[in-house]
Amino acid sequence: MGKISAFYTMPHPPIVIPEVGQGEEKKIKRTSEALEKVAIDIENIKPDTIIIITPHGPLFSDAIALSFENSIKGNLGRFRAPGVSFDMEIDMELTERIIQYSENENIPTADITKNTGARYGVEYGLDHGTMVPLYFINRKYKDYKLVHITYGMLPKIQLYKLGMCIRRAVEESSTNAVFIASGDLSHKLTHDGPYGYSPHGPKFDKEIISLLKEGDALGVFNMDSSTIEGAGECGLRSYYIMFGAMNGYDIKGNLLAYEGTFGVGYAVMGFSLRESSIDMHKLLIEQNQKRTKEKLENPNPYIRLARESLTHYLTYGEYMDIPSYVTEEMKKLKRGVFVSLKKEGQLRGCIGTIFPVTKSISQEIIRNAVEAGLHDPRFMPVEEDELEEIDFSVDVLTEPERALKEELDPKVFGIIVRSRGKTGLLLPDLEGVDTVEEQLSIALQKASISPQENYTIERFKVIRHS
Known part of the structure; x- marks a missing residue:
């Protein structure tokens, strides 16, 4: 019976690699030392396979991407270090098993090869979210195969379930594996950083580190969506999958290093696990069902109307009539209205009118909710089975x-x-x-x-x- 022997979160700043940093890596020495410690731990474990979840491979809105050829290559040429190169063997048997178990749970996957990559318009190769952690590992230990997974923009409960599928695939093999959740924290910690500053940045980093140390999966899944969006992070979805792979355990995180020197948060953590009788997956589903019920029963007539308008149009192909719960103000006043849709904290559509083009606020909402869901050129049209996952907001403009x-x-x-x-x-x-x-x-x-x-x-x- 196989097992996942260790779990780590590892950041992926190319600048931490001396060939890239050219001396700048010394400014994040604690991060470098922590990454080296993880590499030593992995050397002692001697895993057959390293499973790495990355944000920077082929990213799909509706599927998980898994590299699916016998080998995969990459180098850090785009960071002015082409000599830092990798040629890794893929664990095809385990990858195929993960794909099979995921599809059995209705988690959509995309197997990425040179041919399918060309068809999808993506490159088959290693990304820096993978190569930076492997740089440190490979200096200590190289006798392993790789499972290379890029998370998709799926609902977080599906990402958690993917983690469960990964662990099941390992346990039903003879593989001794290590799991790495690659990701940086907020990219908006300082005004002079490459992405600027947001107050959400430091708040996000402090909160996520605390939750990871406590192994609080519920807390991680309940983080405020505006904080997540404002922080500009790239690691959270890797963590959702990691928590799924740790389902059924009490978890404690050991923070090995945290630095935000360059305006981006880098956290290196290891985890200790102890068997638990709590089924976190079940708790997350129950919580999600409760949240969905509250969302659908939102008493605010503006939000209710926007949701029901798009739902009605997707069901019947026509605009709905003005319902009885609409207020007199919504019936009588004419105003510009913006309707915004978000899914998992990410914008899913937004259409608005500066000046009213209908006879009332209510009609403006009905019209713009449909436009935001179906005709925002930046996004594919919303599908009916997405509606429960979408949050609506309505902005009413006062008269200029x-x-x-x-x-x-x-x-x-x-x-x-x-x-x-x-x-x-x-x-x-x-x-x-x-x-x-x-x-x-x-x-x-x-x-x-x-x-x-x-x-x-x-x-x-x-x-x-x-």
Whole structure:
């Protein structure tokens, strides 16, 4: 009987590799030392296979990608270190078993080869989310095969179930395996970092590290979606899968290092496991069902109308009539309305009107909910079986009023700029838009209006229902 002998979270900053960092890696020495410690641990375990979950391989919105040829290569040439190269043997038997068990649980997978990669428009090869951890491991131990998995943008309960399938596949083989969840934490820790600063960044890192140390899967799955989105992380979905592979155990995390020197959070952790009678998967399903029930029974008439409008259209192919629960204000007032859809904290569609094109707020919501779900050109149309996973929000714009520059406040007011038939709009309280100058600059750019042109400014507020 096989087993997963150890679990680790490992970050993947290429700069930690001396050939890439050229001395800069010394600024994250604790991370480097922790990665070396993990490599020594793995050398002592001597696994047959290392299973690694990465964010940076072929990423699909609707499937898990598994590398499925006998070998896979890669190098760090895109980070100016082509000499750092890898040629790894894939554990085909275990990978095939994982695919089989996943598909039996209705978890969609995509086996990636050179041929299928070309068909999908992706490259078959190792990514830096894999190569950075393997760089440290391979200096200590090389006698292993690889299972190379890129997480997909599936519901997190499915990712958890994937982890369970991975462990089952290992246990029903004779493989001694190590599991690595590759991922960085927030990319928005400092103003001078490559992705800028968000207050969600430090908050996310502090919270996720605490939850991982406690082995609190429920806490990780219940993290605030706006915090996750604002943090700009890439490791959380790897952790969902890792927790699934640890289902049935009490978990404690050992933080080996955390650094945010370059504006991105790097956490290295190992875990100790003790058998438990608690079925975390069952608890997560029950919690998800409760959350879905609360979502569907949302008493806010704006949210309810947006959800029911898209649901009705997907079911019957036509716009719904205005229902009885709609308020008099929603029936009588005409306003611009934006309807936003999010799935697992990620935008799934957003369409709005600056000025009303229908006779009332309620009709505007009915129309724009359908537009956001089906006709946002950035996304595939929403399908009926997705609706339970989608959160709706409705922004109602107050009537715009003329304003001077000194009367603006980007946290309170959105703005509309106009010049010779060109119009640009920017909603209020957007992350990264902190000054009036930034707000005006972006709005003018959106409208293709030169700052030297004569233009008018209008301001408005947004009443958000979410």
